[in-house]
Structure formats: structure tokens, C-alpha cells
Amino acid sequence: MEFIELIKTPKHDNVVMIDSFGQKMEGTLCITSHHLIISSRNDQLNELFILHSMIDIVEKKANTTSSGGTIVLKCKNFRTLTFEIIGFIEFNNIASSIEWLSNLSDPRLLYPHFYNPEFNLVEDGWTAFQIESEFANLTNFSDEWRISTVNKNFDICPTYPESVIVPKSMSDENLIAIAQFRCLGRFPVLSYYHKSKKVILLRSGQPMVGSNSKRCKEDERLINTVLGAGRRGYIIETRTQNLAQLARNKGGGFELEMYYPLWKRVHKPIDRHSTLMDCLSKLVEVSNDTTLSMDKWLSKLDSSSWLSHIKDVLSSACLVAQCLDQEEVSVLVHGAEGMDSTLQVSSLSQVILNPDCRTVHGFEALIEREWLQAGHPFATRCKDSAYKQSNVRTREQSPIFLVFLDCVFQIYNQFSCSFEFNENFLILLFDNAYSSQFGTFLGNCVKERKEMNFAKKTVSLWSYVNRPEILKEYLNPLYEPNNSVLWPSVAPQSLELWKGMYCRWVTDSGPAKKALQKIKELISEEAELKAKAAKLRRSLALMISQEGTA
């Protein structure tokens, strides 16, 4: 598709681009349907491609003295680029084209639908993570579960996938009844089976208890019987007691103790949506300003509250992991809708507990299972990033997924040998969740993705990244499989601002990359030497055997 009518100046010469380091590049600016391209031919061809969808906001300032003006592009990955454009008409044309093209909301107009991969699909990421294989693995350890297709055609819960894992003891009719009692139909499903302790992690939406203390027998039966005889469980509620109570006025609420006597409710409140979005805006503003004094930097970092938030989420996940692994009791997590903070907690606790989730494939499976299939509304939450003014964004935009990735980074940072992937893999996921040539993060739930047929019309991020020549960039050379539970410290001394994420456009990562490169070289040299030694040994053996027969 071409947006001819939106691109009045497709090409303009003598444009000066200034990056966050203050480095200048002069060249030709081209605007295509999906990309902004600047290329210079000073010494060698130097080109930068930016997806329009990566642009968060466009700031334009006409020159008062000469004809033309300055366009500042603030990107969703926190990069800032300034373009100086000569010619008033061109300046206006370019600015309005970018503004238009960066604000398309219909996913069918976005680049994933036009992207033509230059590689052969080895494994199709769209079909690589099936609930059946998860379930097959589960049946090795427990026979109390089944796959239900009660949600076929997304009839009872539009934000769930068509197949979910539920207790064998519950019939599909039971589930239909429960779905009516849970927020958005999000009935409790199995999130994780902690096999070493035979305990489970469930997640759901809030029960629609309301102010008149409505109850649902089927829900009570599911929740209470799932524990097993004589065992108790914890409900980890991601809202404050007060908020959970207030929710009752709007028909929501929490599990009333008298009807769920085996469960103890613990409130571990996690900030969400607009609060979190404001935190990120402040954080990104301060992270991009390299001229700050040290005390301004620290006080502004503090007042962004970002790290407090990271600490909260990580603490909640640690609590869930503790319940499962140390207290050996099952856990149900939910907040209101069960598609934001609930998923942060359920997925992070798996990173802590389950070594599989620290491999590339296992982490991708986790993202699929606990985020994409579980109905985290990526399209809505990640529509804008840090730069949009609070008055122009909707209340539904929020860096929930980024917080999760940041928490994974914190664990990775504390246990740097225990992850098969490196920090750049997390950054790749963040970037693609906000703007991508792949279809993986398009749409808000499985239903939307199916309706729009993304699996046929776009390429999966996993198809791209799992090819060995690409994946090698994202592998941690220090990885050593580690079957233990990882207990991250949540002391403030142990948590760090993720500079690779928030400061990546203003700090020189050259030396750090060099260190990583050095480690990689060591490993590949070692492999070569091993091969060489083996070859020599074979030649020697051959000669000896020939001597023997001569």
C-alpha cells in the first residue's frame, strides 16, 4: 500500500540530522509508506531507517530567520532525533506526513502487513508455541488437569485463547458459570505447575462480588478443590485493600473469606496505567538529559518513582515464588481484570522458579503463554510510549510489559550466568512490542489476531529471531544452565536503573560491547581449538594405525 496522498515531499536533500549525542549527519531524507530514511554519502553510505510507527511524537518548530524549520522526532524506544530542513513547504510537508504516518491505528495498515522477509522460515513462530505441548509436559507430573475448549470462538471470554488448562474436576458447564462470575469472563486457569512441590499458580480476573456479596458455587468449588486435601492457599491481590473494596461498588471485588475458607488473601498493590505512564515519562526525560548535575539526576530519578515500582513488582513475584516453593502452598493471583499486574506477577514468579523460562525458547513460550495468549492488550497499552503528553493519551496506555522486562533484567543482572539470553534480547522484545515489522505483538488478544488473520498475513518475531545467525546476537556467552530457584534481592542497593534500556541513546555502550565481544571471541576460539585438537588427534591415530599395518 502506498500513502501517496500523505507524502507530498517523498525526498529532500541537504537535511541535517542530529542524534542524542549531538552527532550531525547531513544527507537526503526519504519518506516511504512505512519508513523515514536518512542517507548520506560523505565517506561511505550511511543510512538510518526508522519505522514511522516507532515515532511517539513529532515536534516542529519553524525557523523565524530562514526558510524551513526543525523537526524533533521522539521515538517509542526513547531515542530523540532532530532534523533541520531547508524550505518552508518541504518542512511542513515532511512534518505532517510523519505525523500522519506515525499515527495509523488500523493494524492492517502497519508495516507487518507489507514486510517481505528475506529469509526462509525454518520454524514458523506462529505455530511454535502450542498449548498441547505445554499440556503434554504437565501430564508427566499431574493428571488432575485437562485442556478445555469451552472458549471455542471466544464465546465465554473474548480475551482468553480458545484452549486453556483447567482442573479435570470442572466441567465446561461449570466454567461457563464461573466465567459469568469473573471480570471479563476471565475464569481461573492454570498459569504454572510447580512440580518439585506439587503446587499450582492460578490467575484470573476479580470475582464480580459486588456490593451485595454475590457468590458462585462453581467458582468456590474450583478454587477450594484445586488445593488438594488438607492444603491451604494464598490469594495474592495486586490492588490495595481499599481499591479492592471500592471495586465492589462497581460490581467487582474479592473472594469473601467465608466462602473461600482455605485461602488467605494478601494485598501486594502494584501501580498501574496512568500512574505508571507518568513514572516512565519522568524517567525517560531525566535519562536523556546528560547535562544534569549529580544531585538533580538522583533527585529526579527518585521522583520518577520508576525503581520503586520495579521493586514492588519484583517483591510481589518473590512473594508468590516463596509461597509456592518455600511454604509449598498454591497461589491465585489477580487484580481487577487480570491482564496487567496479574501477568507481571505470574510470569515473573515463573522466571524465578522455573529454569526453562530462562532459556530463549522457554522465555518466548512464557511471553506467548502469559502475555500474548493471556490477553495482555499490547495494541492498547503500547500505542504510545513515554513522550505523549498526559492530556492527549488515553488512560489505557501503560508500560506494563516494560516493567516486566525491567524486572527480568534485574534478575538477569543479579544472576548473569543463569540466563541463556542477554539483555539485548529483552530490549528487542520491548522495541518490537511498540513498533515492529513482525505481527507478533499486533492486536490485543488471540481473538483479534485470529480475526485479522495475522498468522497468515504477517511474519512472527519468533520466526525471525530464532534463526541461529540472528539469535547469536542475543545469546549470553556466560550461560550455564542452573536448575535452582533464583532468589533476587529486592534491597534498593541491589536494584539498578536499566541503563541499557533507558540511557542507551545517550551513553556510549562501545566499551561494554567490547567486553561482551571479548567473551564471545574466547568461546569461539575455544570451540575452534577443540576442533583443531580433535582433528590432529585423528590424524595421529590414523598414522599410528597405518604404521601398525605397514
Next chain:
Amino acid sequence: MEFIELIKTPKHDNVVMIDSFGQKMEGTLCITSHHLIISSRNDQLNELFILHSMIDIVEKKANTTSSGGTIVLKCKNFRTLTFEIIGFIEFNNIASSIEWLSNLSDPRLLYPHFYNPEFNLVEDGWTAFQIESEFANLTNFSDEWRISTVNKNFDICPTYPESVIVPKSMSDENLIAIAQFRCLGRFPVLSYYHKSKKVILLRSGQPMVGSNSKRCKEDERLINTVLGAGRRGYIIETRTQNLAQLARNKGGGFELEMYYPLWKRVHKPIDRHSTLMDCLSKLVEVSNDTTLSMDKWLSKLDSSSWLSHIKDVLSSACLVAQCLDQEEVSVLVHGAEGMDSTLQVSSLSQVILNPDCRTVHGFEALIEREWLQAGHPFATRCKDSAYKQSNVRTREQSPIFLVFLDCVFQIYNQFSCSFEFNENFLILLFDNAYSSQFGTFLGNCVKERKEMNFAKKTVSLWSYVNRPEILKEYLNPLYEPNNSVLWPSVAPQSLELWKGMYCRWVTDSGPAKKALQKIKELISEEAELKAKAAKLRRSLALMISQEGTA
């Protein structure tokens, strides 16, 4: 020497020790002349030795309910240990013994005079760094310098060594005259010759200009002629303009422009002494408190001002390096006495400019030349560490050397492949500057060390650490010699709290150590494989040649 009269309870059973992690250990506490030892025999022998001189303060609290009490030892390396002691008499005896023994000030009573090394001296650290070899190296590049022994017997400057490098054009008589004009007799000496640009770094004490604008012709001649024909220089003054001006009332001051017309004075003020000591106290208090909320942690870290201070010192060193390497002009650095902030700046700018200073031997030589020989008063500055209350310490105690090490850490952290040593080497130097079995950091200047004959009576830290079996712990496996100038970023985003130093007793460094270990293993495996391949290749070559002759 035995301090029998000070140790009334040399041994006491059933003492419980609690470390900063809250880990308990029960065992026998022994007090010897120089050490406090706790050992338990639960599963295996578990022993901890602490030098009394490492203890900064002793806090005692008698039990009100049972007989005995609690002794908290706060160590100069920021460690905190709590001992629960049964028996009131023993509790009191032990507390007062430690208090006495940890406050001995005569260096002849300290452990270095009693320490008996269990290793053979390969190279004596006391004689390993001679000015003659520095000078021999210099003569390859410039013939304008000479070694002067004008300070023989420390006659003209008690805090300088007996031999210093000065311009050939200045006679010893000139130097005597200049010494009378400079604070504490600290006449300008060569600190570093930047050979690629043929410019020099000098350091000195402030000129004693006073309120009546005293001058010294010889001083002017030295400073002005040292530049070379037609060249200009910078004086980097480490005090504020105001402080430098106020110093004139007390006889001190700065180079008056009219008499030093080729020099431009730039003020790069660096905090010192009690201000700095307060910063460190606050920093250590907050670093040891793992119960803080994230915002309290950040706001307290901010209000300690420690990182601002690190940024200031690093910025000053960068400025000096820029003058020398980019503007290609010579620099003179001084503050008041020229033995604190002056040395921070002169030594750090060498770490930035001179790749030799980033090797183990070169860094040791730098510490010898720019700190020990240059008269930084280690005994006075490092008498107490972070815990002494401000009302009981003298104004002369200050973590000047720690700030230098922290700045080196910042450069190391940004260029982790460019240093032969690792972070632990810097921590080793810090620990030994405050409490040691070696004599290297005893005394305040060469004169004191010579008078007390430390070189004969104690072992040098360098003799210990330079043995390969010890040094391997302090080597950076990622080291790749790098001849470039390192330009560290001083943006607040690029500077980090040195957690390996300040938080080492409260954070688990296990995983980080494992990563380091992994890299080391890779390197040693690689070496083994190389040897194996070479051996195989030799066997093969031998067989081929034998076949040929057969």
C-alpha cells in the same frame, strides 16, 4: 609484643556473631595482640580473623535482662559485626580490650611490625619503584629534566622524597629559594611527561603570595620557562576562587597573573576533609541499610553528595587530560598544600592518558609516585573511616584516597577491557590503606617511613601482592592493552555507586563472582587447549619426519 595488661579475657566461649546479612555463627572468641578471632566447629572449622586496627568504632550495650551484653564492631572497610557475649565481666573486658587495641596510634605497635610473612620475597616492594627508572624512561623523550637531591635529609621539604625530577635549567639553589615560596616547601615538580604531545604536568603547593603580593623570581622563572618557547599553560586550581583569595590572608594564595603571564588559571574546586568525611559517613550509613524503601535510598544517596564529589574529581582530571592531550598545553595543578586534591587530579589524569598506569605494575608505580612519595598523609587521613562521630575525629581525617580509587573504578567500569587489574585490586588498596599487615601505607611521608625504618621492619604490600599466585585474584581476565587515551563520561547516567566497595557486606556478590570465574575458566581452558594442540602438532610432525627417513 604482647599487650597482656590490655587483654583480661583472651578467650571466651559461646559467643554469637551476627554479620551484616543477619547470618549467625556461634563459637569461641579470642583476642590476641593484633587480632580478634572467632571460630566455630559446628560442621567444619569456621574462622574469622579481624585486625584490631581495622575496627573503626566499638559500640557496647549491656544486657538489662541477663548477664552480658552486645558489642557492635564497625570496621574501617564498612563491615559491621555484632557479638553477643554472656557474662558481664567478660563483656566489659572484651569491649575495653578491643577499644584499646583498635586505637593504638604508634605505628611501631601495629601489626606490620610483628607480621611474619610465610612466603619468600621474590621482589622487594620497598625497592621496586625507584625514581631512577622513571627518570631513565623520561630521558628517552626529553633531555630537559634532571634528578635533584636538593631535598637530601628532607631539608627543604619534609613531605617530599629525597630525589625529585625538576627542570634541568633550575639549580638546587633556585629550588631552595622556590621551596621557601611554596606551601610546606612543596616546590613544583614533574608529575607526568605526556610524550605524544611533549607537554608536562607539574604539581606543587600553593605559592605563599600573602596579602602583600609577595613574589619569587626563581619560581616565576621555573614556571614560565618550563613551557618552552611560545607556548602557554594552564594552572588548575583545586580551590574555589573565593577560598584561594581567602588563603592570601593566611600567607598563601595563587600565582598572580602579572608575574605568570603565560599561564591561565582555572578553578576546579574539589571538596575536602571534613565535608568529604561527612559525605562518606552518610553514604556508608545508607549503603548498609537494606531495609530502606527505594525512594528513601535514592534521596539519602543523593543527600550524601558522594557521587557529586566523584563527578567533580573526575571532571577535574578530565580537564587536565584535555589540556595536555587535546589543547597540547602544559598544566600545573595545586590547591593549598598540594597533597590531597592535587594528587587526586594529577594521578587520575595519568590513568586517563597513560596506558602504563592501567597495568598492575604501572598502577602500583603511580600509587608510589603520586601518593606515597608525594607525601599524601595516609596515617593521618586514614586514621578513622566512616563511623567515627564528627565530634571525636580531627579535621585532618578524610577519604581522599578512597575518592581517587572510586574515580579509577568509574573509568574501569566504563572501559572494562583496558585495565590489567580488576575491581578487587582497588578494594585491596583501600583496605590496606586503612588497616594492614604490611608497612606500605604506614606513616605520612617518606621521611617518617625512613626514620622508622619501615622498609627493614615491615613487609611491603607490593612484595605480597605481586606474587603470581596472589596476583591472579586481582587480574582482569578481559584485559586487552589499549594505548588510547580513555575519555570517561562524567554524565550522571555514566557514573555508578561503587557497590563492590560500599555495599559489599550487604549484597550477595556470589553470582557476579561466578561470572568472573566463568571467564577465567574459559581463558585457562583456552591456554590448555592451545598447549594440547601444539603438542599434538609436534607428535604429528615427528611421525611424518620419521616416516620420511624410514
